[in-house]
Amino acid sequence: MGVVTRVNGPLVQVSGLSEAAMYDLVDLGPDRIPGEIVGIRRDGATVQAYEYTGGLAPGQPAAALGVPLSARLGPHLLGGVFDGLLRPLTGAATWLGPRSVNVAGDQEWRFTPLAAEGDHTEPGTPVGRLDDAGALPYLLLSPGGQVTAVRAEGRLPIGAAVATVGGDQVGVTTSWPVRRPRPFGDRLGETVPLITGQRVVDLLLPVARGGTAAVPGGFGTGKTVLLQQIAKWCDADVVVYVGCGERGNEMADVVQELSELTDPRTGGPLARRTVVIANTSNMPMMAREASIYTGVTVAEHFRDMGYHAVVIADSTSRWAEARREFASRSGALPAEEGYPADLASALAAFYERAGLVRALGGAAGSVTIIGAVSPPGGDLTEPVTTLTQRFARSLWSLDRDLAYARHYPAVSWTESFARDGDALAAWHVRDGRAAWATQRARTASLLAEADRIAALAEIVGTGALPAHERVVLLGGRLIREGLLRQSALSPADAFSAPDRTTALSGAVLDVIDHCLDLAAGGTPITAIEEHDYSPLLRAREQPAARVPGLRDQVLAALR
């Protein structure tokens, strides 16, 4: 038992806990505010508190619990909303005072045993299944060993035990220390895209299943909208959406939309495949720091069942800032921009928890991490942005000028990269979209050329350019407006399946090629520029089958 000696916001010092372990949990004061040991001295320990410490005073008790910060993993996660410590917010009090969030739950699930008494089970193989926990069967995994008891088919509450394996109980829920990666078999070498349904991403800047993507962008560049679109429409089995120090209204909005939207693959609400972790910017700061780890632990848990999980963290900058704030309060020496010196290793370790793996039980599963970065002042040279760029496989830089021009998603094609881009394009070709790789290359080169010519036009004026270059300028505009732009609000265009993406990009490229031919054949450039391309630009709102017809309408009128 320890005693509180100092309170400075979330930084609490206690005496008498010098024999506790680093990162063990501590209950502080009469309200038993949860905290975590982050430093130990000869005469006491430094604790970061996860809730508001108002009223906590020197002399009050502090008790070490002997366990590290752990998340309770179970079938209650899918469709739920949780705080940074994975305590359910659904059903908690309207206003979150101390101890107002508690682990509870009265749900029940239908259990089917998948192993029998006497069976020998390998670690990570299922001993049972819960069927109504979400969009997918929820598997209860064996720690490995002989099954000495297993429950019969029937309904089970959250606290129940389902089997005894190798002397250990397997429960409906299990607990895992969030800062430690969950074990798996080995990493797999395949490259399969995560289909996001966003054309600029899928075509130009794709991310692989088990890959990592970072999304840096100043405020107002549409980061959150892009991430929410991916959360809704990407082809993952489970999506973990971590709102880390972001806006409460946006969290409320995403939760409501997920419950209203239908999952095209299962027909149920999208919320059933989603776990939302909400730690809004006015909730206690240090739980924000934990929420990133909690989120990736949940994703790993579903990966271990053989599912493809995506963690969307909005925003990793708030996580880094929480670490900075605490480091500053505890008097740690600041490194770059005041961040603690372990920022790079902490970020690397976080992104390394992504991967396409063979799970312990043998099934293939993946964790894809997509992290938003909020650079102060839109400065892309600040530490969190530059470090994240080093560790992420894909980078989707959001551009303020594109956003001001209401070009959404405002992903810059010049400042972004996808290190697996070519391999993922080859996957699409193998999957039956023969033109995908050439469309990708041609779109990227036309955009680059149009940018170069636009810069030239600023010096010499558009009128001084040769006809060919003016067509390329027009082509850049058609690609931007007819292909890359995508409205998150439009029910028809919010999600673009690969077949529709390839149809649209084919149509736009055909029209550009035709314009180039016309210009080469002597058609006056103003006639080409003043032509009505609106049917092509409206094709974004149409199903894939109607796109060629609209293209032909424009081509016919151009002759």
Next chain:
Amino acid sequence: MIAPVLEFAEVTELTGPLVVLRGVEGVGWDEFARVRLASGELRHGLVLDVDEDLAVVQVLQGTSGMTRSGTRVSFTGSPLRIPVGPGWLGRVCDGRGGPLDGGPPVFGQATAPVGGVPLNPTMRRPPAEPVLTGVSAIDTLTTLVRGQKIALFSSAGLPHLELAAQIAAQAHTGTEPFSVVFAAMGLTHADATAVRDTLEERTAAGELTLLLNLADDPVIERLLTPRLALTVAEHLAFEGGRHVLVIMADMTAYCEALREVSAARGEIPARRAYPGYLYSDLASLYERCGRVRGRPGSVTVLPVVTMPAGDITHPVPDLTGYITEGQIVLAGGGAYPPIDALQSLSRLMRKGVGAGRTVPEHLDVAAQLLAALARERQARELAELVGESALTPADRRYLAFARAFREDLLRQRRDERRDLDQTFTRAWRVLSALPRRDLSLLAPDTLDVHYREGS
């Protein structure tokens, strides 16, 4: 109020706005303190740090005139609470809530902690209805939505206070009960008088509370003023069922006060010497906006930020922008109100406008106006380099469109209140300056009804 529990005499240090006390016992972090000077004057403070028997207290009215031997500090055993209720409406008070209008002190049936308590995100109702301001550029392009927080970014010398006061005087939510809480921080006497005059009618009507912390008032008091305003507003909204607009001007002055306290405590400074927790601190204010499930009423927050040297990447506007759901940006050179439409954005607008709320084609009209303005900006930048004559005819049409936009829609008198009909009639007149084939973001049947070529 709870009776003071203990009184401490031993002041070991006075530095900036801080008092360091020795020999305290049982005092909790963030407790409210009363500081009695040798002269008998009473001041108020908050506990920033407790370490064994030492406590650091921040004095809201500053430490001037305080002595080590003559100062008595007592602690109340709880964070600061204030009276709340409709008694605040129609009142003009100072930055700590003391009356400036000659009336009695404000009393309420209930009290509430000024720091607020975080709202459970699952209990939030997503904002979905507009607050109309009667300012055309705002109502069409960056509509305020009930429960939203949206910042007004400006620079020194621009009429942001006039615009904030015009919004405070004109804003409404149709037939539903509506009130305004205007928190002024660090205003000059001249500015404060102007704001008071503009808001006089609404104050007299009992629809507005004005809290005035002036430039020569104690700096640290500014840390309390916005919290006071939000606490009053939350009660009016979530207990009283009103839609409340909270205007906080100027947040830059607030942040400077925060920096002053941080510097006095010797904290490691972050960008531009602001404390590393500026984001969390601002979020603890702005995030108090919203709507709550199962309760009528809403709190909409409009902080006004003057960007030092017009720099939008300065920490105060930058962190504000990361927290608020959009911004209205003022830029120099234009007629009143000098709103830069392209830099301005209301993120929640898509849920708060449209059929049954404003007009059915609202979002498409706004998107088309902005797309055309973006194209005009490109053309204008080009024209500045190569001359207007080197532009294509299409580009020249966009220059003409933007002139119509500025003259017909944007420009407005400071006391002019335009309803939605007037505003959208103007918007369609402006759009009709472009050929119909350029309006690809508007549906053909909408164009059939509203588009008038060449008007």
